[in-house]
Amino acid sequence: MLEVRDLRVRFGRFTAVDGVSLSVGPDETVGLVGESGSGKTTVARAVVGLVRPESGSVLFDGAPLGPVGRRPASLQRAVQMVFQDPRSSLNPRMSVSAIIDEAWRTHPSSAPSGDRTTALHSVLDDVGLDSSVARHRAGELSGGQCQRVSIARALAVKPRLLVCDEAVSALDVSVQAQILRLLVDLQQRHHLAMLFISHDLGVVHQIADRIAVMRRGVLVEEGPATDVLGAPQHEYTRSLLDAALELTRES
Numbered sequence: 001m002l003e004v005r006d007l008r009v010r011f012g013r014f015t016a017v018d019g020v021s022l023s024v025g026p027d028e029t030v031g032l033v034g035e036s037g038s039g040k041t042t043v044a045r046a047v048v049g050l051v052r053p054e055s056g057s058v059l060f061d062g063a064p065l066g067p068v069g070r071r072p073a074s075l076q077r078a079v080q081m082v083f084q085d086p087r088s089s090l091n092p093r094m095s096v097s098a099i100i101d102e103a104w105r106t107h108p109s110s111a112p113s114g115d116r117t118t119a120l121h122s123v124l125d126d127v128g129l130d131s132s133v134a135r136h137r138a139g140e141l142s143g144g145q146c147q148r149v150s151i152a153r154a155l156a157v158k159p160r161l162l163v164c165d166e167a168v169s170a171l172d173v174s175v176q177a178q179i180l181r182l183l184v185d186l187q188q189r190h191h192l193a194m195l196f197i198s199h200d201l202g203v204v205h206q207i208a209d210r211i212a213v214m215r216r217g218v219l220v221e222e223g224p225a226t227d228v229l230g231a232p233q234h235e236y237t238r239s240l241l242d243a244a245l246e247l248t249r250e251s
């Protein structure tokens with residue numbers, strides 16, 4: 001479904017992404033892991049069309065996605081992103097209802113044909129939020145609730161691919177687990193493809209079917225999660241794995 005081919009992104013003279021190729025099939029969750037600064041967010045931004053690649057291509061169903069603005073509306077809608085910090089990706093003064101409405105206005109083809117309130121409540125229910133949350137402003141919600149609203153906003157336009165960039169990294173461990181469970185559940189119920197990005201291999205482990213490991217702009221290892229975690233081929237993957245195990249032992 002998503003195919004990234006030999007992607008190269010430069011900022012000035014610095015090459016942040018240096019020839020990355022990866023694919024995400026329908027119904028599949030691919031984890032992209034690597035330490036901070038390895039280029040994961042840049043890959044995500046190239047996929048959603050927010051940065052222009054120096055070379056390489058991003059294809060969806062075999063067609064080039066193109067940059068935001070020049071991307072066909074149907075493709076723009078098909079690929080949605082959930083960001084790390086819901087407090088900065090949601091306007092704190094906007095009500096949850098207005099946030100979802102805005103998503104429907106941006107992608108009119110996804111707007112409900114029937115009663116808006118019923119549709120809104122169903123979208124909220126889908127992410128485990130009570131319908132009473134609709135009236136609240138984003139700024140009044142907890143971090144976990146905010147992230148559920150971000151996910152609801154993405155799902156409201158019925159995407160086919162969800163790109164989650166450090167979507168649970170800013171949350172407490174217990175809330176992290178809840179949001180991960182929600183994402184797994186939504187992925188299955190809605191047959192979503194997911195590119196799940198995190199610096200934390202322990203988190204990626206809980207959700208990914210396949211794992212791609214990135215280091216300094218380059219993919220160093222890629223394969224089924226069981227292989228990458230069970231028998232890592234690259235020294236760098238082993239060090240990430242050791243670090244994740246170390247954290248588990250400490251907690």
Ligand SMILES: Nc1ncnc2c1ncn2[C@@H]1O[C@H](COP(=O)(O)OP(=O)(O)O)[C@@H](O)[C@H]1O
Pocket residue numbers: 011016034035036037038039040041042043
């Ligand atoms: N807009 C930008 N301008 C200049 N450098 C950037 C920009 N965005 C990212 N970088 C640099 O590219 C590298 C990769 O960043 P990023 O993709 O955010 O990594 P990650 O998400 O893995 O932490 C970092 O060294 C970062 O400083």
Ligand SMILES: [Mg+2]
Pocket residue numbers: 040041042165166
């Ligand atoms: Mg990042």
